[in-house]
Amino acid sequence: MDAKVEYLLRLGDNALILSQQLSQWCGKGPALEEDMALTNVALDLLGQTRMWYEYAAALEGRGRDEDQLAYLRDAHEFRNCLLLEQPNGNYADTLVRQFYFDTWHYFLIHALTRSSDARIAAIAEKSLKEVTYHLRRSGDLIVRLGDGTAVSHAKTQAAVDDLWMYSGEVFAYDAVDEAMVAAGVAPAAAELRAQWLAHVAEIFAEATLTMPPADAWMQSGGKQGRHSEHLGYILAEMQFLQRAYPGATW
Amino acid sequence: MTTASAALPTPTGTATNAAIVAPATPTGAATNAAVAAEASTAVCANSTVASANSTAAPANSTVAPANAGAHARQIWAWLGEVADPEIPVISIVDLGIVRDVRIAADGACDVTITPTYSGCPAMQVIADAITASLHARGVKNVRLHNQLSPAWTTDWMSEAGKAALKGYGIAPPAQKVIDISGLRTGAAAAVSRRAATPTAPAIACPHCGSQHTEVTSQFGSTPCKALYRCLDCREPFDYFKCH
Numbered sequence: 001m002d003a004k005v006e007y008l009l010r011l012g013d014n015a016l017i018l019s020q021q022l023s024q025w026c027g028k029g030p031a032l033e034e035d036m037a038l039t040n041v042a043l044d045l046l047g048q049t050r051m052w053y054e055y056a057a058a059l060e061g062r063g064r065d066e067d068q069l070a071y072l073r074d075a076h077e078f079r080n081c082l083l084l085e086q087p088n089g090n091y092a093d094t095l096v097r098q099f100y101f102d103t104w105h106y107f108l109i110h111a112l113t114r115s116s117d118a119r120i121a122a123i124a125e126k127s128l129k130e131v132t133y134h135l136r137r138s139g140d141l142i143v144r145l146g147d148g149t150a151v152s153h154a155k156t157q158a159a160v161d162d163l164w165m166y167s168g169e170v171f172a173y174d175a176v177d178e179a180m181v182a183a184g185v186a187p188a189a190a191e192l193r194a195q196w197l198a199h200v201a202e203i204f205a206e207a208t209l210t211m212p213p214a215d216a217w218m219q220s221g222g223k224q225g226r227h228s229e230h231l232g233y234i235l236a237e238m239q240f241l242q243r244a245y246p247g248a249t250w
Numbered sequence: 251m252t253t254a255s256a257a258l259p260t261p262t263g264t265a266t267n268a269a270i271v272a273p274a275t276p277t278g279a280a281t282n283a284a285v286a287a288e289a290s291t292a293v294c295a296n297s298t299v300a301s302a303n304s305t306a307a308p309a310n311s312t313v314a315p316a317n318a319g320a321h322a323r324q325i326w327a328w329l330g331e332v333a334d335p336e337i338p339v340i341s342i343v344d345l346g347i348v349r350d351v352r353i354a355a356d357g358a359c360d361v362t363i364t365p366t367y368s369g370c371p372a373m374q375v376i377a378d379a380i381t382a383s384l385h386a387r388g389v390k391n392v393r394l395h396n397q398l399s400p401a402w403t404t405d406w407m408s409e410a411g412k413a414a415l416k417g418y419g420i421a422p423p424a425q426k427v428i429d430i431s432g433l434r435t436g437a438a439a440a441v442s443r444r445a446a447t448p449t450a451p452a453i454a455c456p457h458c459g460s461q462h463t464e465v466t467s468q469f470g471s472t473p474c475k476a477l478y479r480c481l482d483c484r485e486p487f488d489y490f491k492c493h
Contacts, residue, residue, distance in 0.1 A: 033466055033467030033469070033477060034467075036467060036469050036470065036471070036477075037467055037468065037469035040469035040470075040473055041469070043367075043369035043370075043371075043473055044367060044368055044369050044473060045369070046368075046369045047365070047367060047368025047369025047370065048368045048369070050368075050369075051368060051398070121399070122398040122399035123398060125398065125399050125400070125401045126365070126368055126398040126399070126401045126402075127368055128401070129401065129403075129493050130367060130368060130473075133468060133469075133491075136468070137468055137469070
């Protein structure tokens, strides 16, 4: 498959799977404001998904549209990182997952505004203000939870430790990523990782959280379609309607 | 997004009639934009059209029909009457969603719009409203183009629009767009998290005018709004975020 199509699918799949996961909090947030914030972030990510998928579908030229990419691919065809399919868990789990993602996403989107591909740069420019709000919020909340009560601190530290091994996959570049770097489409991994580590360290220090070692062993495989069992359940719910009633519209 | 096309049969005024109507430009934004539309610079040609389906607006196309400028100004005025579906006191022109209007050589009307937020569910409704509004005025062939770059900003909101928001109980964007990332490190150039809070703009309560307010949540009832409350009159209110 064309490397750029693959790269666009990774961007879109990350956004879509996280959006779907966040939507599960709708009506269940610990406070009304949090409920609305999570669903707002989900909506932003869904909009970004559509832009990535539209471009991927156009480049791919197989006659598929954004809906077919979202609803008619099976788990092994999804290219999202493993971090994003990890369960919502408790609120600390959801927010730590979000913070790891938002920090990478912010620096990535920032770099993609200078992409050699004009359409990718335009989508990044459109998304940058949104992901900036996301990062600002998740950083604030990590500080509030980490530097909060003994219970919130313990739960947040546990989430930090549990999810840490999923935080490195975005920097594990394969041939697809490297082709995008070589073409000036995407930023290099080392640059992003340095920015990510610096920001996470700063927020964790303020949050009185202990940062796991940067050189820890990291999980990978999601970008190549090797997923945990969680993704199947997510897709089963997300794709139910189109699977049960193919072609249904409303 | 869409390429809305479609010629609906319309009994009333034709495009030709429309061209002789005196240009009405309700807002500064519309005036500037109409001038831009009249000038020969091709806005769309330099920007990215997001929709895979949409056709690029004619860049250096053949000579536009006579009165195209006046016609475009009339279209701007009509679009100035199309309300935002979620905040009906403000028009899509005052909101800065309509970026360009031009009349093609074939007489079709090319309207370029830009989304406020990537996932804003109102965009489809807005696209449909534009097409319906122009069809009702006799503009039979309307082509919509979705433009992502330059990205929409609240700086494009007209003063009339901001006043309408305030009258509706929504605090308008307080100032020019600022960096709210709160990052000290990396690409985002240095707004300290701690320093960011004291320098954040005071948001005036749209009910009593007090600047003694506090943020309840950065994310409100729609993607474009945050939740605030007034510490004097105690009323909660929406704030249209700087973006």
